[in-house]
Amino acid sequence: MARVAPLSGFPEWSPAERVVENAVLDTIAEVFTLHGFANIQTRAVEPVARLGGDSDASKEIYVLSRLRAGEDRGEPSLGLHFDLTVPFARYVEERQATLAFPFRRFQMQKVWRGERPQEGRFREFYQADIDVVARDVLPAQAEADVAIVMARALDALRERVGVPRAVMRINNRRLVEGFYRGVGITDVAAALRAVDKLGKIGPDGVRAELAGIGVGERAADAVVRLASIQSEGAEFFDRALELWGEVDAQGEEALTLFEEGLRHVARLVEAVNTAVPGTARADLSIARGLDYYTGAVYETELVGHEDLGSVCSGGRYDSLVGGGGFPGVGMSIGVSRLVSRLVTQGIATASRGVPSAVLVAVVDEQTRPVSDAVADALRARGIPCEVSPTAAKFGKQIQFADRRGIPFVWFPGEGGDQVKDIRSGEQVDAHAASWEPPVADRRPTVLLGRGEPD
Amino acid sequence: MARVAPLSGFPEWSPAERVVENAVLDTIAEVFTLHGFANIQTRAVEPVARLGGDSDASKEIYVLSRLRAGEDRGEPSLGLHFDLTVPFARYVEERQATLAFPFRRFQMQKVWRGERPQEGRFREFYQADIDVVARDVLPAQAEADVAIVMARALDALRERVGVPRAVMRINNRRLVEGFYRGVGITDVAAALRAVDKLGKIGPDGVRAELAGIGVGERAADAVVRLASIQSEGAEFFDRALELWGEVDAQGEEALTLFEEGLRHVARLVEAVNTAVPGTARADLSIARGLDYYTGAVYETELVGHEDLGSVCSGGRYDSLVGGGGFPGVGMSIGVSRLVSRLVTQGIATASRGVPSAVLVAVVDEQTRPVSDAVADALRARGIPCEVSPTAAKFGKQIQFADRRGIPFVWFPGEGGDQVKDIRSGEQVDAHAASWEPPVADRRPTVLLGRGEPD
Numbered sequence: 001m002a003r004v005a006p007l008s009g010f011p012e013w014s015p016a017e018r019v020v021e022n023a024v025l026d027t028i029a030e031v032f033t034l035h036g037f038a039n040i041q042t043r044a045v046e047p048v049a050r051l052g053g054d055s056d057a058s059k060e061i062y063v064l065s066r067l068r069a070g071e072d073r074g075e076p077s078l079g080l081h082f083d084l085t086v087p088f089a090r091y092v093e094e095r096q097a098t099l100a101f102p103f104r105r106f107q108m109q110k111v112w113r114g115e116r117p118q119e120g121r122f123r124e125f126y127q128a129d130i131d132v133v134a135r136d137v138l139p140a141q142a143e144a145d146v147a148i149v150m151a152r153a154l155d156a157l158r159e160r161v162g163v164p165r166a167v168m169r170i171n172n173r174r175l176v177e178g179f180y181r182g183v184g185i186t187d188v189a190a191a192l193r194a195v196d197k198l199g200k201i202g203p204d205g206v207r208a209e210l211a212g213i214g215v216g217e218r219a220a221d222a223v224v225r226l227a228s229i230q231s232e233g234a235e236f237f238d239r240a241l242e243l244w245g246e247v248d249a250q251g252e253e254a255l256t257l258f259e260e261g262l263r264h265v266a267r268l269v270e271a272v273n274t275a276v277p278g279t280a281r282a283d284l285s286i287a288r289g290l291d292y293y294t295g296a297v298y299e300t301e302l303v304g305h306e307d308l309g310s311v312c313s314g315g316r317y318d319s320l321v322g323g324g325g326f327p328g329v330g331m332s333i334g335v336s337r338l339v340s341r342l343v344t345q346g347i348a349t350a351s352r353g354v355p356s357a358v359l360v361a362v363v364d365e366q367t368r369p370v371s372d373a374v375a376d377a378l379r380a381r382g383i384p385c386e387v388s389p390t391a392a393k394f395g396k397q398i399q400f401a402d403r404r405g406i407p408f409v410w411f412p413g414e415g416g417d418q419v420k421d422i423r424s425g426e427q428v429d430a431h432a433a434s435w436e437p438p439v440a441d442r443r444p445t446v447l448l449g450r451g452e453p454d
Numbered sequence: 455m456a457r458v459a460p461l462s463g464f465p466e467w468s469p470a471e472r473v474v475e476n477a478v479l480d481t482i483a484e485v486f487t488l489h490g491f492a493n494i495q496t497r498a499v500e501p502v503a504r505l506g507g508d509s510d511a512s513k514e515i516y517v518l519s520r521l522r523a524g525e526d527r528g529e530p531s532l533g534l535h536f537d538l539t540v541p542f543a544r545y546v547e548e549r550q551a552t553l554a555f556p557f558r559r560f561q562m563q564k565v566w567r568g569e570r571p572q573e574g575r576f577r578e579f580y581q582a583d584i585d586v587v588a589r590d591v592l593p594a595q596a597e598a599d600v601a602i603v604m605a606r607a608l609d610a611l612r613e614r615v616g617v618p619r620a621v622m623r624i625n626n627r628r629l630v631e632g633f634y635r636g637v638g639i640t641d642v643a644a645a646l647r648a649v650d651k652l653g654k655i656g657p658d659g660v661r662a663e664l665a666g667i668g669v670g671e672r673a674a675d676a677v678v679r680l681a682s683i684q685s686e687g688a689e690f691f692d693r694a695l696e697l698w699g700e701v702d703a704q705g706e707e708a709l710t711l712f713e714e715g716l717r718h719v720a721r722l723v724e725a726v727n728t729a730v731p732g733t734a735r736a737d738l739s740i741a742r743g744l745d746y747y748t749g750a751v752y753e754t755e756l757v758g759h760e761d762l763g764s765v766c767s768g769g770r771y772d773s774l775v776g777g778g779g780f781p782g783v784g785m786s787i788g789v790s791r792l793v794s795r796l797v798t799q800g801i802a803t804a805s806r807g808v809p810s811a812v813l814v815a816v817v818d819e820q821t822r823p824v825s826d827a828v829a830d831a832l833r834a835r836g837i838p839c840e841v842s843p844t845a846a847k848f849g850k851q852i853q854f855a856d857r858r859g860i861p862f863v864w865f866p867g868e869g870g871d872q873v874k875d876i877r878s879g880e881q882v883d884a885h886a887a888s889w890e891p892p893v894a895d896r897r898p899t900v901l902l903g904r905g906e907p908d
């Protein structure tokens with residue numbers, strides 16, 4: 001047995017599981033690319049001062065220090081980033097003179113949070129983010145664009161790697177702010193943080209939290225009722241307006257904000273459902289824990305896997321970059337959370353963990369160069385292969401290929417070469433300059449709905 | 455001006471520079487894949503105890519602590535990995551029961567070293583590693599295989615992204631050990647660490663270091679003379695044997711080790727040069743700073759860019775995994791070092807920083823869905839595009855595309871669509887279901903030898 005133990009919260013995949021993860025990352029990247037999002041990466045660290053704030057994530061920062069201390073004089077204290085939004089905002093701020101706005105970027109990197117590990121919650125995990133950031137004015141359709149691209153990415157993941165169907169829940173901070181003000185709540189941010197816990201602590205828990213920050217019973221009741229409104233179609237709209245009357249909400253400005261937000265949610269849901277039918281719904285309970293959102297907010301669950309929590313979240317922000325002047329909107333896919341579910345439940349498995357489609361057998365060490373030449377001829381046509389490490393008996397070499405999951409073994413021969421499909425046992429004459437494996441065997445592929453958890 | 459400053463040693467690239475970095479990573483990954491190396495990733499952190507040792511790198515470890523302290527009871531102290539070899543050895547140790555050996559893997563990830571930043575030396579940088587690890591016995595040709603695959607990867611980088619020609623310098627620890635023992639040196643590891651500094655401190659510096667660890671003047675002189683031997687062909691072999699006699703080295707076992715090592719270097723150099731002519735040379739000065747190497751050691755410089763230091767290094771090890779029983783050999787490309795040189799010297803530039811080949815113009819907000827449909831038809835055929843964020847005058851929309859580096863603007867029209875190449879001004883009728891941009895315009899490409907440093 002291994003004398004080393006995995007670290008809880010820091011997932012690592014087997015070579016075959018990594019094939020699934022790579023398929024997820026490639027699928028997402030291709031959808032982002034087709035929609036004109038440029039790829040960047042940011043450094044893993046930020047000054048701790050910049051990572052601060054009062055979100056849950058910022059409390060779980062990993063701070064760096066050097067083993068050989070005393071040489072860090074004058075350098076800022078650094079921490080590992082806990083998301084890709086904060087570093088991206090800093091990147092835009094730093095490069096505002098050279099970037100062309102609106103700047104559309106995607107970013108797929110690992111992030112770190114020192115929270116208690118549990119199923120689907122990791123300390124190190126991949127995120128895949130898109131954001132659109134504009135100078136001064138964010139184009140009206142950016143909030144829909146970002147949601148549509150994410151809906152398409154999730155749909156492509158459903159087709160290619162078997163990610164279960166996604167439901168994107170959409171709300172709007174203005175709607176919520178208008179309503180909260182209408183029922184007399186002044187600390188809207190604090191009330192939102194309470195509502196954000198609805199799934200964990202239930203309506204009574206939220207009422208208690210609201211009471212704790214001085215919200216009266218009637219207002220708290222109104223808040224909980226608002227959070228219960230959701231619909232696939234436009235029904236939420238009338239129900240929300242009715243609720244405004246029922247709870248006797250007040251104020252012209254508050255109502256304007258509320259109605260504006262409702263219309264905005266309705267338009268967004270319709271736009272997303274036009275692009276990817278059946279994906280979006282209005283859900284007025286969506287709060288998001290982060291203070292910086294100012295417009296649309298999104299969360300996404302997988303049908304039948306609601307226990308995973310949201311796998312794709314985000315929202316619109318106005319003051320994240322440089323303190324203002326660069327409004328933006330972004331969403332983030334929790335890639336590791338998805339991959340973990342796919343591989344631990346056997347939803348997606350790789351056809352093999354090794355890239356080689358062919359093991360070229362070695363007759364004896366003197367003719368190894370002949371086998372090397374076969375391998376190079378196959379590689380020149382994009383067929384991954386490897387040459388047997390030993391000139392053992394062919395039976396042993398076939399066993400070796402089998403154990404590694406390599407589907408074909410190639411036998412160089414003086415009278416001509418042959419290749420054997422070791423799954424069927426079929427062996428045929430072949431030329432290294434022209435032989436083709438079946439398309440599905442060229443590279444490892446992702447199989448859906450097969451296999452059991454490792 | 456930006457109110458935030460870049461962190462020294464933590465490079466970040468512009469979207470166009472990232473195109474170059476992605477081309478480098480993709481090129482390397484494809485060569486590794488064609489040679490049957492499976493991709494894995496390991497977590498960014500290891501227990502500090504495992505990162506220990508006396509290499510220079512291990513002294514520069516970044517150690518993690520959580521901002522909200524006091525909750526880490528019983529958890530090991532964690533540090534960021536400083537290379538990909540130590541985590542890989544741990545990965546193999548952990549999974550020895552399920553991996554098929556010899557295990558061939560590649561790994562491309564960032565690593566962190568808290569050393570003083572300077573040109574080509576970063577605190578955060580990408581490495582691209584291959585290793586072959588066997589159970590009990592490493593196949594004889596593994597040391598050549600790994601060097602050949604790296605020579606091919608560097609050659610592919612030369613062709614595709616303009617990386618200057620590489621020279622791989624090869625030595626062997628047994629050769630060195632045999633010779634050192636022959637001239638009476640007992641602490642071979644300490645002598646090697648002195649010789650490793652040859653490039654920095656010169657022959658007299660090495661003599662001084664050797665004197666410091668008790669090596670006599672004659673032996674030190676012999677060590678320096680051995681390190682001066684190098685050749686493209688087999689000349690080094692006879693010169694080294696002559697030197698053995700000239701310095702009056704002694705001992706049957708030492709001579710056997712020495713000759714065995716010499717033969718091994720000769721075979722390796724020939725194998726690499728057969729695969730990629732003119733790449734390898736024997737260089738008996740190559741020492742490598744790491745204690746764990748036991749056979750072949752490699753370093754690689756770029757012709758005309760020797761100031762960069764080695765861009766691809768490694769060697770054979772016998773006791774790195776689980777304390778023994780899993781001999782291996784590996785090499786690592788310093789990707790960030792390469793990319794930095796390519797982009798800062800304008801050796802490689804991207805044709806554009808934005809993926810979009812086409813900006814679909816918007817006639818007015820009412821017909822935006824028409825423009826969206828054009829974009830979707832192009833995307834369905836793999837052509838990245840975006841829709842204009844505003845329905846401004848066409849001149850403004852063309853300007854917008856120009857500023858972002860998008861080569862084509864598409865104009866939907868009631869009588870039929872047209873597409874304009876904004877570089878030539880040529881405008882032609884086009885159908886979204888069939889129009890193709892020139893192949894070179896579909897995606898951003900890497901241009902060689904153009905442009906000046908940003």
